[in-house]
Amino acid sequence: MTGEFQHTLDSKGRLSIPSRLREELGNVFFVTLSMDKCLSAYSAESWQSFSDKVNEMPYVKQRKMRPLFAYAAKCELDAQGRILLPQNLRDFAALTKNVTVVGCNNHAEFWDSDSWSNIYINETTPENIAAVMEELEF
Amino acid sequence: MTGEFQHTLDSKGRLSIPSRLREELGNVFFVTLSMDKCLSAYSAESWQSFSDKVNEMPYVKQRKMRPLFAYAAKCELDAQGRILLPQNLRDFAALTKNVTVVGCNNHAEFWDSDSWSNIYINETTPENIAAVMEELEF
């Protein structure tokens, strides 16, 4: 998944998914919190493999995964290509109106547009890009 | 199972099950105590496989499982999608009025809302999330 899209959260908490990402995310996918102040969306398929992996862990480790599942929402696109984001997820990522949807290879991220601008500016430096390229031998 | 739901226990000790979890739990499922101060609900299917596993254990180990079975209640949804929680289970988890139902991958948990808030705040730190993500290579 690639690209950066500027969308808006409506008064009912709905977010339309960029058409470019719909094919890869599928009609039903999972949204949960991220280690950054944003949300991550995973296709049903990759969520399943994640969930399988957790099931094979010892119980004590599984407990640590709880927040991830507690926050996770199974989202289904409506006829207009939108999902309803639960309140707790919106709160976590401080999403109010302007949302930036970002394609991140194997998942998508939902950012408050202002938060995203800051991250993005800091990360998009020539030095940073160079470091990434180097690491990938790209 | 995923998601966090805010429900209320009524004066008769009934708890309505979030519709999102009903499909996965089924019409009849099992509720018992957890290692935390909460209750765990398992689908009939996964309860069966658990029970089978216990049956294959040596008797000395089986004895340790006794409380789990003693407390366990077979619950059936009424026409409104609720179950009746036995008094001893309510007492164990200190459920009075506000209950938070949490989807935990292979089971659901019933928490007193206040207790949950505490757990939840402590577990949902960026470091914790990062550690979890790392472990899962997600």
Added chain:
DNA sequence: GACATTAAGTGGGTTGAAGTGGGATGTTGT
């Protein structure tokens, strides 16, 4: 390039399901 056509994104009204409360009836146990 100008225009027509389609798709994408946004907003809002309507309806039915989900969640909640409580009365009436039935069952159990002492």
Added chain:
DNA sequence: ACAACATCCCACTTCAACCCACTTAATGTC
């Protein structure tokens, strides 16, 4: 027989799912 409790039934409220409409962007055609 009676109390305590479970089950069934009905009523109410709220919100998510569904539907329709409009605007803007993308695409195609002449």
